C-alpha cells in the first residue's frame with residue numbers, strides 16, 4: 001500500500017490532504033504596492049525569484065498546466081498519496097487578474113489532475129468529482145477589498161473553499177502609511193461575507209511593520225480574538241522584513257525603520273501564541289525569504305520552535321490547532337476520544353467548533369458549523385453551514401483502510417453531530433462548502449449538489 005512507502009517529507013501530507021502549490025504570473029496589484037512587498041515585475045507580487053515555488057514556476061514560464069503536472073509527478077515520486085489534493089494558488093491578488101486568465105488557470109489545474117481536456121470549467125469539475133487526483137480543497141490568496149458578493153460568487157464557481165486575506169495589523173493609520181489601500185472596515189466586511197458563504201478564512205498578520213512596535217502589535221492582535229468581527233480560522237504570522245526590490249528597501253533609512261530583533265520577534269510571538277484560541281490554526285510563522293534577498297539581518301528560522309518550546313516549558317498550554325493535531329503528535333492513542341464543542345460568535349454569525357480529541361487534547365478531527373449572520377447566495381437560503389470538516393493524520397488515498405485517524409469514521413461522527421445541532425436549532429437544511437473532489441463523499445450521507453454546495457434536507 002502506498003501509505004507504507006517511506007515518505008521523504010511526511011509533514012507535507014501530515015494534515016490529511018496533500019498540498020499542491022501553483023504560482024500566478026507576475027502582475028502588480030491594482031492599488032499600488034504595500035511598502036514591504038517585493039516582486040510584481042518579473043516574479044509575482046510578494047515573492048522573490050529565490051523562493052522554491054517561484055523558481056519552479058519560472059522554469060515553466062508560469063504555465064499553470066506544466067506547474068501542476070510537474071508538482072504531481074514530484075509528489076508521486078516522493079511517495080505522497082495524491083488522490084486528495086489541496087490546490088493552493090499563490091502570488092499577487094488572483095481576483096484582480098483578467099477573468100479569462102483566472103478561468104483558464106483554474107480549468108487548467110482541473111484538466112491536468114483529470115488527465116483529460118474539457119470543453120469548459122464545469123465539465124472539468126464534473127470529471128474531477130470522480131478523478132484519480134481530486135481537488136478536495138482550494139485556497140486563494142486575496143485582499144480584503146476583493147471580497148464583494150460577485151467576487152465571492154466567482155471564487156465558489158472556481159471551487160475555492162479557503163481564502164487567505166492580508167490583514168497585517170488592525171490599524172487604519174498604519175494601513176495608510178504602508179500603502180495597504182484598504183481599511184479595517186473592508187477586513188470586517190470580507191470576514192463576514194466569506195464566513196457567511198462558508199469559506200474557511202485565514203489572516204496574514206505582520207508584526208514589526210513601520211510605525212508599529214511590540215506593544216502595539218500585541219494589543220492589536222488581542223482584538224483579533226476579542227472582537228467577534230474578526231476571529232479568523234487560520235493565521236500566518238510573518239514578521240516584517242526588508243526585502244530587496246520592495247518600496248521599504250528604498251525608504252527604510254529615510255524613515256529610520258529597523259526590523260525586530262530575534263528577541264523582539266520571540267516576545268511578540270510568545271504573547272500571540274498564548275492568545276490564540278482552540279478554533280484557530282497557525283499555518284506558518286516566518287516567511288521563508290532567502291537570506292540574499294534580505295536587506296536586514298535574517299531572523300532565525302527556528303523561532304517558532306523556540307517559542308513553542310518556551311511556552312511548553314512554562315507549562316502554558318498552546319491551544320491552537322496545529323500543535324494539537326495528531327499528525328504532529330507522537331501520541332497516536334485512538335482510545336478515550338471524545339467530542340468537544342466550543343460555541344462562539346463570529347462576524348455576526350454563531351459558530352460551533354466540533355472537535356474529536358483524546359484525554360491529552362490531541363486533535364483527531366474537527367468540523368466548523370456556522371449559523372450565518374446574513375445569507376446572500378440563493379442556494380444557501382435557510383441553510384446552516386459546514387465551513388470545514390477535516391480529519392487529521394497522515395493522508396491516505398481514497399479507499400485505503402485507516403491506521404491513524406483517517407478513514408475510521410470520525411468524519412461521519414462529526415457530520416451527524418452537526419446535522420443534529422442544526423436541526424435542534426430550527427434549521428431545515430445543512431449546506432457544506434465542499435471541495436469538488438469531496439462531493440462523492442457527501443452524496444453517501446444524503447447530500448446533493450445545489451449551486452456549488454452539497455446540501456441536505458434535515
Ligand code: SF4
Pocket residue numbers: 029032033034037038045046091092093143166180
Ligand atoms: S496586496 Fe499583497 S500582493 Fe499586493 S502589494 Fe500588498 S502585500 Fe503585495
